[in-house]
Amino acid sequence: MAHLPIGLGRLDTLDVRTSAHLLASVREATLAGDVPPRPPRVVIGESWTRALSSGVDPDNGRRGAPLSTDEIEQRRQATALGAVLPVLRDGLVPVAEAAWHIMVVTDTEGRVLWRDGSVAVRRSADRLGFTEGASWAEDMVGTNAIGTALVTRTPLQVHSAEHFVRSHHGWTCAAAPLHDPRDGRLLGVVDISGPAATVHPATLSLVSAVARVAEGELRAGHWAAVERLRSIAAPLLARIEGQALAVDRNGWTAAVTGMAPTHRVALPVSVRAGQVWLPSLGLCALEPLPGGWLIRVNGRERPPAASRVVLDLSRPRDCVVTVSGPAGGWAQRLSPRHAELLFVLAVHxxxxxxxxxxxxxxxxxxxxxxxxxxxxxxxxxxxxxLAHRPYRFAEGVDVELVRPPRPLDLLPHSVAPAVLAARH
Structure with a gap:
């Protein structure tokens, strides 16, 4: 596999509307293992490396079978993105049509769930296989705004020959990730794509802004649901002696009694009724509520000490920490920042x-x-x-760090110096 020089310069300082020839020269030299006339952007160079190591064909990519109509509809019904589709359409489709572009919304696997905008550009996209149900993930079509934004979890514009696959060089695309405000989970991306000649420098800013508005709509719906849970739980908590609280399915607190309010309780990945050990509260009894859980805290018992921690970073989009001890096990998905912190502490x-x-x-x-x-x-x-002064895993806790098989897949969203050093 060719070594990619990714840290010596930036192509994003160029006028991308006039840089197509230079970008093509950079790509050809880099993929051939030669010294390019100018290094690619860091995010592009790393994506090219991942595409090479995944065996993506630089000329045509991979043509996987698109989802069936029934499968597309099932995924549409299962994602929260459908609730904000009107916001995305209102903010982006008129601009896309005027600029001869299309708006695309995908799920976390890069599967195209919705596509709207210019009819002529949709016909051009059809010839590339850029259709509803198609996978636009990096390991299928290499570097592109959708697949690479899913990996990096940051807004990204990819222009012309920055695309890994040669047949995509006539395109420009700008994508922004969409997150669930309840738990920070990645839901998918929204993207605007079109002919490279029509690229506009403000496109990425527009896509990012509309994505933030959509996330705001999801956040408003979340807090409305918490308020409904509060109205249900408050009379129940008033009759409970001792410490108890009502939380939604993601642990956000709706009401509390007998204890200081807490903003959110970290619930296990799999929650079920009955006795459960929560590291922040100790042994608790969980009872289902409409839209959430009633947590009864056994305040007479101190939380038992943990004896083992497994930090699993082997799946880039689903980092999980598992804590186990005398009272049982507990697991939680990690935000990107918390995954970075625990990785550094596990190494040091x-x-x-x-x-x-x-x-x-x-x-x-x-x-x-x-x-x-x-x-x-x-x-x-x-x-x-976790202990502090200095920050570290507590004494007596056995820590296992599970890394991905390929070093380049270690927290691929991260630009933290410690992660970059471990990755390369």
């Missing part, structure tokens, strides 16, 4: 100061306040697992 078992962690994550030791705030949230969820 002797501990890191806040300034050291700030350098590890941001390349800037002065951002220690940000690190302390994130670790405060983590320690509330992982009581007895």
């Amino acid at each position: 078992r002797s501990g890191r100061t806040a300034a050291q962690l700030a350098a590890d994550l941001f390349g800037d030791p002065s951002r220690a306040v940000t690190v302390r705030a994130e670790l405060s949230r983590l320690r509330r969820n992982l009581a007895g697992v």
Whole structure:
């Protein structure tokens, strides 16, 4: 596999409308293992490397079978993105049609669920296999705004020969990820694609802004659901002696009695009624409520100490920490930032100061306040697992770090210096 020089310059400082020839020269030289006239952008170079290692054909990509009509409809019904589709259409389709572009919404696998916009461009997209039900993930079609944004979890514009597959060089695309505000989970991306000659420098900003508006709509719906749960739970909690709280299915607190309010409770990946150990609360009894859970806290027992932690980073889009001890096991999905923090602490078992962690994550030791705030949230969820002064995993806790098979797949969304060093 060719080594990609990705840290010596940036193509995003060029006028992309006049740089197609240079981009093609950079791509050809880089994929051939030669020194390019100018290095690709870091995000593009890393994506080309992933595409090469995945065996994607640089000329034609992979043509997997699209989903059937029934499968597309099932995925549409299963995702929260359908609730914000009107917002995405209102904000982007008129612009897409005027600019001879199309708007595309995909799920987390890069499967195209909705497509709208210019009829002429949709016909051109059909010839590329860019249709509803098709996979536009990196391991299928290489570097593109949709698939690469799914990996990096950041807004991205890919122009002309920055696309890994040669047949896509006549296109430009700008995509922004969409997240579920209830748990930070990636839902998919929204994208605008069209002829490379019609690229506009404001397209990425527009797509990103509309994506944030859509997430705001999801957030408003979430808090309305929490308020409905509060109206149900408040009379019930008023009759309970001791400590108890009502939370929605993602752990957001709707009502509480007998204890200090907490913003959110970290629930296990799999929640069921009955006795459960929550590291932040100890042994609890869970009872189902419409839209959530009633948690009765056994305040007389201290949370038992954890004896083992497994930090599983082997699946880039689904990082999970599993904590086990005398009272049983508990697992939770991690946000990208918390995955970075726990990775660094798992590597540096002797501990890191806040300034050291700030350098590890941001390349800037002065951002220690940000690190302390994130670790405060983590320690509330992982009581007895994390210690401080310096920050580290507690003594006596056996920590297992599970990395992905390919180093390049280690937290691919991350630009933290510590992760970049471990990845390369």
